[in-house]
Amino acid sequence: MTRTPPILPGSTLGVLGGGQLGRMFALAAYQMGYKVAAYTPDQNSPVSQICNDVVCAPYDDIESLQQFGRRVSVVTIEFENIPADALQSLEAVTLVRPSAGVLHVAQNRLREKTFLSKKGFPIAPYFAVKTSDELHKALTALGTPAVLKTAGFGYDGKGQRLIGTVEEAAAALASFEGQEAVVEKFVEFDKEISVIGARSNSGDFVAYGPIENEHQNHILNLSLAPARINWTLAEEAIDITRSIMDALEVVGLLCVEFFVTAEEELLVNEIAPRPHNSGHYSMEACPTSQFEQQVRAITGLPLGTTETERGSAMINLLGDIWADGEPDWASAVSLPDVHLHLYGKTEARPGRKMGHLTVCARWADEAVERAKSALDLLVRPKG
Numbered sequence: 001m002t003r004t005p006p007i008l009p010g011s012t013l014g015v016l017g018g019g020q021l022g023r024m025f026a027l028a029a030y031q032m033g034y035k036v037a038a039y040t041p042d043q044n045s046p047v048s049q050i051c052n053d054v055v056c057a058p059y060d061d062i063e064s065l066q067q068f069g070r071r072v073s074v075v076t077i078e079f080e081n082i083p084a085d086a087l088q089s090l091e092a093v094t095l096v097r098p099s100a101g102v103l104h105v106a107q108n109r110l111r112e113k114t115f116l117s118k119k120g121f122p123i124a125p126y127f128a129v130k131t132s133d134e135l136h137k138a139l140t141a142l143g144t145p146a147v148l149k150t151a152g153f154g155y156d157g158k159g160q161r162l163i164g165t166v167e168e169a170a171a172a173l174a175s176f177e178g179q180e181a182v183v184e185k186f187v188e189f190d191k192e193i194s195v196i197g198a199r200s201n202s203g204d205f206v207a208y209g210p211i212e213n214e215h216q217n218h219i220l221n222l223s224l225a226p227a228r229i230n231w232t233l234a235e236e237a238i239d240i241t242r243s244i245m246d247a248l249e250v251v252g253l254l255c256v257e258f259f260v261t262a263e264e265e266l267l268v269n270e271i272a273p274r275p276h277n278s279g280h281y282s283m284e285a286c287p288t289s290q291f292e293q294q295v296r297a298i299t300g301l302p303l304g305t306t307e308t309e310r311g312s313a314m315i316n317l318l319g320d321i322w323a324d325g326e327p328d329w330a331s332a333v334s335l336p337d338v339h340l341h342l343y344g345k346t347e348a349r350p351g352r353k354m355g356h357l358t359v360c361a362r363w364a365d366e367a368v369e370r371a372k373s374a375l376d377l378l379v380r381p382k383g
């Protein structure tokens with residue numbers, strides 16, 4: 001593969017999306033001497049509080065997008081529910097990493113599953129369904145329980161229904177109001193893990209993880225690294241991630257989420273071509289954080305090392321912990337090696353990701369215990 005000269009510090013990097021992942025990408029880019037321009041439809045986003053060059057316009061405003069694209073050396077994303085057409089129009093004027101083609105596959109569950117199964121990657125059995133008749137046929141083949149998901153615009157369990165009985169199926173499908181959907185076998189998993197890969201334009205690859213993830217109400221609650229699985233499985237998960245990135249020719253980051261079954265089999269659940277919530281541990285635990293790695297991968301700088309000798313844990317801070325007033329930050333960070341990250345969101349809604357804590361320790365289990373203690377201290381009744 002050819003090596004093109006890197007985009008060097010001093011250049012302007014563009015990011016589509018205004019959320020916390022964009023904010024942490026921008027902080028890493030600034031640290032390395034880049035300028036950052038962000039494009040987001042949201043006023044007062046986590047990115048706009050730290051980035052003085054923000055275009056606030058809709059993603060389907062092609063003229064604004066292309067004007068933005070002409071000003072930057074490369075565009076990346078922090079959020080995959082951006083119309084792939086928008087990225088395509090940007091590709092006409094600048095470098096886009098990952099490409100519109102990668103986003104097109106990863107932002108739609110049906111396209112994603114079709115790609116993964118065609119290439120022979122392991123996934124749970126699934127069917128595309130539009131009508132209740134198709135859904136009934138699929139459930140006859142898959143059995144219940146099963147999981148019905150909208151094909152597009154899903155994250156954190158949004159657009160997803162657990163189907164316990166065939167009778168529940170029609171109502172669940174009707175609630176999707178005609179959106180394209182997939183139904184998949186319910187996986188009795190033992191663990192959920194993820195790997196975040198970084199791939200350069202010349203095909204170099206490094207990986208974070210596997211990371212072990214625990215969800216509550218479909219939202220990531222806790223991650224720990226390294227995942228408590230055997231080496232063979234860990235290497236297999238990293239190999240699959242690398243093969244998916246090679247097959248899609250991703251330049252940038254890609255997170256692959258897996259189920260680990262009781263039989264120690266890996267099934268890919270979904271892929272996201274961007275930094276991932278489960279990779280936040282890397283900010284304190286690894287020599288190169290996932291955000292610095294994103295900068296390196298998209299600019300063509302050499303990829304940084306990801307190895308760590310330490311165990312770590314990450315716990316998400318959802319809006320729920322503001323229910324009884326401002327959390328007790330000082331107490332939480334009084335514990336050794338507990339690090340606070342807040343995203344600057346002003347409205348603490350239940351289920352909204354407001355920030356996270358990372359904890360490093362000798363072992364992952366020790367880090368998890370300390371992360372839970374820090375969370376308890378945050379929400380301990382006052383007085």
Ligand code: AMP
Pocket residue numbers: 124147154155156157158160184185186187188189192215218257269270
């Ligand atoms: P997703 O939005 O597809 O990542 O799903 C969010 C979470 O729902 C996953 O991390 C799992 O905990 C759960 N989930 C999704 N699909 C399945 C499935 N087929 N079987 C069991 N649990 C699932």
